[in-house]
Amino acid sequence: MSAAKVGRYNPLLALKDLHYRRFAIGSIVSVLGMWMQKIGVAWLAWELSKSPFWLGLIAAADMLPSIFLSSFAGSLADAHDKIKVLRAAQSVAIVQSMALAALSWADLASVEVLFGLTLILGISSSLEQPARLSLIREIVPPDYLHAAVAVNALSFNLARFVGPIIAGVLISEVNVGVTFAASALAIALFSYALAVIRVQKGIDGPSGAPQASGTADGFRYVMSQKSLLATLGLLGASGISVNGILQMLPAVSETLFAKGIDGFVSLMAASALGSVVSGIVTLSRPPSVRGAIPISIAVLCATGSLGALALTPSFHLALVAIFCMSMANMYVGIAGQALLQLESEPGKLGRVMGIYSMIIRGGPAIGSFLIGTAATFVGMVIPIVAVAVFAACYGGLIALAFRPRRS
Numbered sequence: 001m002s003a004a005k006v007g008r009y010n011p012l013l014a015l016k017d018l019h020y021r022r023f024a025i026g027s028i029v030s031v032l033g034m035w036m037q038k039i040g041v042a043w044l045a046w047e048l049s050k051s052p053f054w055l056g057l058i059a060a061a062d063m064l065p066s067i068f069l070s071s072f073a074g075s076l077a078d079a080h081d082k083i084k085v086l087r088a089a090q091s092v093a094i095v096q097s098m099a100l101a102a103l104s105w106a107d108l109a110s111v112e113v114l115f116g117l118t119l120i121l122g123i124s125s126s127l128e129q130p131a132r133l134s135l136i137r138e139i140v141p142p143d144y145l146h147a148a149v150a151v152n153a154l155s156f157n158l159a160r161f162v163g164p165i166i167a168g169v170l171i172s173e174v175n176v177g178v179t180f181a182a183s184a185l186a187i188a189l190f191s192y193a194l195a196v197i198r199v200q201k202g203i204d205g206p207s208g209a210p211q212a213s214g215t216a217d218g219f220r221y222v223m224s225q226k227s228l229l230a231t232l233g234l235l236g237a238s239g240i241s242v243n244g245i246l247q248m249l250p251a252v253s254e255t256l257f258a259k260g261i262d263g264f265v266s267l268m269a270a271s272a273l274g275s276v277v278s279g280i281v282t283l284s285r286p287p288s289v290r291g292a293i294p295i296s297i298a299v300l301c302a303t304g305s306l307g308a309l310a311l312t313p314s315f316h317l318a319l320v321a322i323f324c325m326s327m328a329n330m331y332v333g334i335a336g337q338a339l340l341q342l343e344s345e346p347g348k349l350g351r352v353m354g355i356y357s358m359i360i361r362g363g364p365a366i367g368s369f370l371i372g373t374a375a376t377f378v379g380m381v382i383p384i385v386a387v388a389v390f391a392a393c394y395g396g397l398i399a400l401a402f403r404p405r406r407s
Contacts, residue, residue: 026189028159035164038163039179040100040179045114063125063364064362066365073354077351082134082350085128085131086131090187094187096121101178130351133337150283151283164265166182234296238302240387242325242329244366244371256380267322272326278331295398298331299395
């Protein structure tokens with residue numbers, strides 16, 4: 001982008017486009033419902049089992065399918081109409097949410113049934129996310145792609161801020177089933193919004209490429225691009241550590257601080273607030289792609305804060321730590337997704353976003369499962385510190401590998 005354009009940079013101009021505006025509004029409503037459901041599932045899993053192992057396992061059921069399906073889903077998005085792929089996956093998610101609501105209201109839910117239904121949603125989300133992420137480039141004008149990516153990430157985290165608060169109130173004052181019904185309604189509204197948007201012709205449209213070879217080609221392409229590969233690795237490290245612990249916050253609230261659902265909602269709100277503050281700051285900056293070094297530094301900041309969260313005896317300091325952790329982690333998410341969106345070749349974005357989805361959903365699944373399993377034997381502190389140290393070491397290695405060379 002030229003200096004003149006940077007000087008006039010206004011990140012909200014992307015919202016002037018009618019079809020992107022419909023997509024953005026529908027997406028934030030859908031993500032709001034998704035986070036309400038996540039909170040409902042996490043709390044119901046804890047209430048049914050009181051087990052960090054089951055809490056981690058159900059979080060893994062939501063995200064682990066991405067490890068096996070997202071790369072295929074990326075090639076599916078490149079080869080077919082992304083909106084049709086999205087709406088098909090959303091139909092499954094709506095049925096799943098309504099089933100959860102009905103079982104909760106009838107008091108028939110068990111932790112095993114919750115695991116099964118969450119696994120179904122995980123499969124649906126794995127097929128949906130690459131199409132959703134790569135669709136942005138087909139809707140928004142190219143000059144505002146970076147802003148649209150930032151707006152999308154900011155809206156996701158705004159929903160993550162508001163969703164837990166709404167879900168906490170509904171769980172406390174009504175019942176957990178309402179959160180699942182609200183999620184179904186939110187997804188249905190987004191599905192309607194997708195039905196009335198139009199995409200730009202000739203922009204990363206369906207290639208018709210065979211899906212099996214397309215999936216392998218996506219991995220080969222990423223492996224050949226040093227900056228893409230490093231960025232995906234950093235997103236994986238932050239996913240296993242920072243995002244992994246976000247799935248375990250009910251257990252963190254109760255086992256480390258004895259705060260129950262009030263502490264859980266406070267931790268989620270502090271995390272989301274940090275993300276929103278970071279997103280606003282990032283959104284206000286002119287678009288640029290500066291490589292992996294800033295992302296690796298942000299990973300170091302996020303993992304340092306994660307270690308502080310695990311080690312502090314004060315709940316108030318824990319709120320500060322999770323706020324700082326999420327500020328840094330939000331930058332990792334926005335900068336990482338922007339780099340992938342802007343540096344990927346046309347026609348390969350769906351496959352890159354499939355690998356990206358595999359990492360950002362599979363990483364937290366692995367992290368939460370490992371933390372939950374280890375916590376059953378040694379408590380929460382040691383596994384949290386261990387994943388933080390792992391991610392920090394990887395971030396430091398990437399920073400060293402990409403440091404400017406002296407001539």
